[in-house]
Amino acid sequence: MMANAMAIVEGSDLVKDYNGLRAVDHVSFSIPRTECFGFLGPNGAGKTTVMKMIYCRSPVTRGDILVNGMSVKTEPRRIKALIGVATQDDNLDRDLTVCENLMVYSRYFDIPHRTARKRIAELLSFFDLLEKADTPVDDLSGGMRRKLIVARALVNDPELLILDEPTTGLDPQARRQIWDTIIRLKDGGKTIVLTTHYMDEAQELCDRIAVMFGGRILEYGSPAELIGRVVGTSVCEVYAPEEAQVSAIRDQVKGSIEQVGSRLYVYGNDAEVLRNKCEAATGRRHIVRKTNLEDVFLKLTGRQLK
Numbered sequence: 001m002m003a004n005a006m007a008i009v010e011g012s013d014l015v016k017d018y019n020g021l022r023a024v025d026h027v028s029f030s031i032p033r034t035e036c037f038g039f040l041g042p043n044g045a046g047k048t049t050v051m052k053m054i055y056c057r058s059p060v061t062r063g064d065i066l067v068n069g070m071s072v073k074t075e076p077r078r079i080k081a082l083i084g085v086a087t088q089d090d091n092l093d094r095d096l097t098v099c100e101n102l103m104v105y106s107r108y109f110d111i112p113h114r115t116a117r118k119r120i121a122e123l124l125s126f127f128d129l130l131e132k133a134d135t136p137v138d139d140l141s142g143g144m145r146r147k148l149i150v151a152r153a154l155v156n157d158p159e160l161l162i163l164d165e166p167t168t169g170l171d172p173q174a175r176r177q178i179w180d181t182i183i184r185l186k187d188g189g190k191t192i193v194l195t196t197h198y199m200d201e202a203q204e205l206c207d208r209i210a211v212m213f214g215g216r217i218l219e220y221g222s223p224a225e226l227i228g229r230v231v232g233t234s235v236c237e238v239y240a241p242e243e244a245q246v247s248a249i250r251d252q253v254k255g256s257i258e259q260v261g262s263r264l265y266v267y268g269n270d271a272e273v274l275r276n277k278c279e280a281a282t283g284r285r286h287i288v289r290k291t292n293l294e295d296v297f298l299k300l301t302g303r304q305l306k
C-alpha cells in the first residue's frame with residue numbers, strides 16, 4: 001500500500017470478521033493530519049471495531065491500516081505509542097483520586113515522575129479539573145469523569161487522539177463542554193478521530209465524516225459536501241397519512257423523496273419551489289428547513305439514525 005504523506009491514518013480494504021459475523025466489510029478511508037475525522041453511524045455499524053483496529057487492540061482480518069506509514073500488522077508497539085484512546089466504557093479506577101488516576105496511567109508509558117507531574121498539572125488545568133485533583137473519581141459528575149478519561153488519553157502527549165462516542169449518556173451542558181475541549185485540542189494541532197451516533201456532534205466537530213452502516217462506509221466527505229451531494233440544501237417535511245397524498249406529492253415533485261411511515265421528506269435545492277410544490281399537492285402549508293446529516297443518513301439508508 002502506498003502511504004499518503006498528508007494522512008496520519010490510512011485504512012485500505014479493511015475487513016473484520018468475528019466468528020463468522022462480518023463487522024467491517026471492505027472499508028477504506030484516509031484521515032488527514034490535524035483534522036477531526038468522524039465515523040457516524042447507528043449502534044452496530046462497525047465504528048468501534050474500526051477504532052480498535054486502528055489502535056491495535058483487535059487484529060484486522062483482511063486489508064491493512066497504516067498509521068504514520070507503519071502497518072498495524074507489523075508495528076503495533078510503535079503505533080500504540082503515537083495514539084491516545086478514550087474508550088466508551090468508564091474504566092477509571094474508582095478508588096483513586098483524579099490525580100492518582102492520571103499518575104498511574106503515566107507509569108504505563110514510563111514517563112519520568114517529574115515530567116508526569118508537570119504534564120498532569122497542565123492537563124488538569126486544560127480540562128478545568130484542577131480543583132478536583134484530590135477528589136476520588138466516585139465523587140465526580142458524569143461529565144467530569146468523561147473529561148478525565150479524555151485527559152488520561154493525553155498523558156503521553158499522543159499525535160492522534162481516538163474518542164469512541166465521547167458524549168454518549170451526557171447531559172446537554174456536559175456534551176457542550178466536551179465539544180469545546182475537542183475543538184481546543186484540534187486547534188492545538190492534534191489529529192482527532194471520533195465515533196458518534198449524534199449527527200449534531202459530527203456536524204459541529206468534524207472536518208470530514210465517514211457515514212457507516214452495516215459494516216460499510218456509505219459516503220465520505222466534509223459535512224457540507226455530503227449534504228450537497230446526497231440531499232441538497234433544503235427539505236420539506238410533509239405529514240401524509242393517505243396514499244393519495246403521497247402519490248400527489250410524488251407527481252408534483254419529481255426529485256428525491258424519502259418516506260418514513262406517514263412522513264415524507266422531500267429534498268431539493270430551491271426552498272421556495274419545494275414549498276410551493278408540496279403545498280400544491282396537499283393544499284396545506286408546510287415548513288421547509290435546511291438539511292443536515294440526519295437527512296443524509298436517511299437518504300442513504302432509508303432509516304433514521306436513531
Ligand SMILES: Nc1ncnc2c1ncn2[C@@H]1O[C@H](COP(=O)(O)OP(=O)(O)OP(=O)(O)O)[C@@H](O)[C@H]1O
Nearest residue numbers: 018021022023041042043044045046047048049050
Ligand atoms: N468482540 C466481539 N465479538 C463478536 N461480535 C462483535 C464483537 N465486537 C463487536 N461485535 C459485533 O460487530 C458489529 C459491529 O459492532 P461495533 O461495536 O463495531 O459497532 P458500533 O458501530 O461501534 O456500535 P456501538 O455504537 O453500539 O458500539 C456488531 O454486530 C457487534 O455485535
